[in-house]
Amino acid sequence: MKLFRFQAINKLTLQNLNNQKNWIADPYEFNDPFEFSLYDKLFIDDYGDSRPLTQIETININKFREEINDYGVVCYSSDYTNKLLWSHYGDQHKGMCLVFEISKEKMEVIYKVNYQQRLPEINITDDSDTFDDIVKIVTTKSTEWKYENEYREVFLSKNMLDDYPGELVEIVFGCRTPFEDIKMLTDIAVSKNKEILISKMVISNSEYNLGNMRIGDNTKIPEVWKENNFKF
Template identity: 65%
Template sequence: MKFYRFQSINKLTLQNLTNQNNWVADPFEFNDPFEFSLYDSVLIDENGDFRNLNHIEKANVMKFKDSINEYGVVCYSSDSTNNLLWAHYADNHKGMCLVFDVPKEKEDGIYKVKYQERFPEINLTDDANSHEEIKTIVTTKSIEWKYENEYRQIFIMKNMLYEYPGILVEIIFGCRTPYEDIKMVTNIAVSKNPSIKISKMHMDKTTYSLGKVTIGNNTVIPEFWRINGLRI
């Protein structure tokens, strides 16, 4: 499966590209204040009514929170053309998108995010250190984020570097990525994988959509890619 990772182009992302690593981030620093949310004091019962948590459930909530605090994630999407993803996570279309080809046998640990209106339902009466229960919390977000089509690679540590989940097969640049940045990133990428695809997003002439152009020779960057906000 192909996984898409949107990034800005800066000293850290260039260093990670050189070393073929991803940064395992702390979700509590993400732009969604509801990351890793669960029921704190009330719960919805089987009849759809709210009830107060009992003392065992409250104690287990605290254990969950202590455990979750150690978890880190690497975020991907299954969509490379979403305008909002480019705007929010690729420096307002001036960044890049790394494309990973991850074979089925290596997809363990990468989970599709579930989007819903309420916090995830988990078992608060048993041992709260269950990885499966924590995974449910880590991979559940508000339905408002559904457009991201997100997948998450989960780790029991954070703020660290970890090797790529698969082969980096393509780099896609935004429709506003500076030409010099394209050349700099391409030189690094080709040195790691001579057959890597190099592509650039462009704006459609008649609709509010993005398209993609891929060059045949990844060592020669077309001059027309200097155009900011290219329309095709």
């Protein structure tokens, strides 16, 4: 399966591309203030019945909050053509999108985000599976974010680097990515993999859509890519 990772182009992302690494981010620094939120006022059983938390359950909730603070994530999407994703995470279309080919085995530990109206609920008991509860909290967001079609790789730590989840098979540049940035990043990418695909988003002449223009020879970047917001 292919997953897409949007990024701005800066010193950190250049270093990470050169080292073929992903940065494991701290979700508390994301643009969603509800990251890692949970509903913890009542115990809700499998039948939907609820009651106030006991003292032990309150203690377990507090332990859970302490544990989840250490977790980090790497975020991906299953869609690289979404205009809002390019605006929000691709530096207003001036950044790039890394395309990974990920094995079926690896996808078993990359989780699709669930979107819902209510905060997620967990049942904290002495014999609860804390990791499953943590994954539930880490991968639940408001329906307002549904357009992101997000997947998350979950880690026991954060603010550190980790290997790519699969092969980096393509780099897609935004419709406003500066030509010099395209050349610099292409040189780095091709030095790691001569077969990597290089492409650029272009704007439709007739619709509010983005398309993708690929080049066949990585050594010959089209001169037309110097034009911002190139239309097809």
